[in-house]
Amino acid sequence: MVGGGVAGATIAHKLSQAGKRVVLIDAGSADAMDPDRYRSMLTNYYGMGGLRGTPNGPYPINHDALSPGTPDPDPYYVQRGPMNFMSDYLRMLGGSTLHWQGTSLRLVPNDFRMQTVYGRGVDWPITYDDLQPHYREAEEIIGVSADVGDQRNLGVWFPEGYVYPMTKLPPSVVDQYFDARLQGVTVGLALAHPTRIAILELLSSGELSAGALIEKLGMEQANVSQHLAVLRAKQIVSNRKAGNQVFYSVRDPIIIEVLSLMRTYFHAHLKEALGMLDEMEKPLETAR
Numbered sequence: 001m002v003g004g005g006v007a008g009a010t011i012a013h014k015l016s017q018a019g020k021r022v023v024l025i026d027a028g029s030a031d032a033m034d035p036d037r038y039r040s041m042l043t044n045y046y047g048m049g050g051l052r053g054t055p056n057g058p059y060p061i062n063h064d065a066l067s068p069g070t071p072d073p074d075p076y077y078v079q080r081g082p083m084n085f086m087s088d089y090l091r092m093l094g095g096s097t098l099h100w101q102g103t104s105l106r107l108v109p110n111d112f113r114m115q116t117v118y119g120r121g122v123d124w125p126i127t128y129d130d131l132q133p134h135y136r137e138a139e140e141i142i143g144v145s146a147d148v149g150d151q152r153n154l155g156v157w158f159p160e161g162y163v164y165p166m167t168k169l170p171p172s173v174v175d176q177y178f179d180a181r182l183q184g185v186t187v188g189l190a191l192a193h194p195t196r197i198a199i200l201e202l203l204s205s206g207e208l209s210a211g212a213l214i215e216k217l218g219m220e221q222a223n224v225s226q227h228l229a230v231l232r233a234k235q236i237v238s239n240r241k242a243g244n245q246v247f248y249s250v251r252d253p254i255i256i257e258v259l260s261l262m263r264t265y266f267h268a269h270l271k272e273a274l275g276m277l278d279e280m281e282k283p284l285e286t287a288r
């Protein structure tokens, strides 16, 4: 077996369990397998900061088997595409798995039924239920950090008494901030419609009456009222009555920030996607 990261080690383990004799060859040193040596690398990481404060920072440079980040990721990689590979990997027994953060999300049941549920893509020939025992086995082998209660959503189920092998990662300060501000607001579903996004865009500069919204959107009253009802039910907009008019406003301006972040994200990735398409066109044009 060439390479002793999680993939090589798991295959080697399974083969040896099946009675095969396996030789595992790795390009890097076996230092990190020694607990004291591993601990010294952690101290290295926390003490280093600055220049080598990268994921590969703690690990000793092996001049016979260089890795990205030793000393700088960019000269190491040969990056030919429009989007650079931004992460590290490690040549050392244990591989990039020494970096393992512990995040590995299960697909949700509807991911296997995209055509039936959403009319998009194709349905898989297997279901979440078929994969469930294998998720358990893989999570045990690779060590996944999570809390069953947090992950039990969108139909994901776990067998009675299931516990992830590692405790969940603590939420970052940014996670905590968004969580506190969005308490009780099911933003995702409520925003998943172009008309509702358009309504919020219109309300971003201030309160508007239902009549003004209908006029600006150029849509039927019943249709707009339906979308306003969803946004109200999800506590994204609030309303007040004045005479025979109903005025709507965004309940918490953070929603506008969320929309703006989403717009920035999609713009950035649209540009990347267009760049990639341009790159893909080039060889075709040359060939012609």
Ligand SMILES: Cc1cc2nc3c(=O)[nH]c(=O)nc-3n(C[C@H](O)[C@H](O)[C@H](O)COP(=O)(O)OP(=O)(O)OC[C@H]3O[C@@H](n4cnc5c(N)ncnc54)[C@H](O)[C@@H]3O)c2cc1C
Pocket (backbone or CB within 6 Å): 002, 003, 004, 005, 006, 007, 008, 025, 026, 027, 028, 055, 087, 088, 089, 090, 091, 092, 093, 094, 095, 096, 097, 098, 099, 100, 101, 102, 103, 104
């Ligand atoms: C900072 C960081 C955090 C990450 N966090 C997560 C996460 O939370 N969730 C997630 O899903 N993924 C995460 N990943 C990615 C994940 O760790 C890797 O995808 C995974 O470890 C790869 O496993 P592997 O066995 O395929 O390869 P590796 O672990 O990279 O193993 C490859 C092995 O092959 C050896 N090797 C390489 N070339 C040769 C050669 N020519 N001859 C002999 N041996 C060779 C190397 O020394 C190494 O031991 C993270 C990656 C990084 C860098």
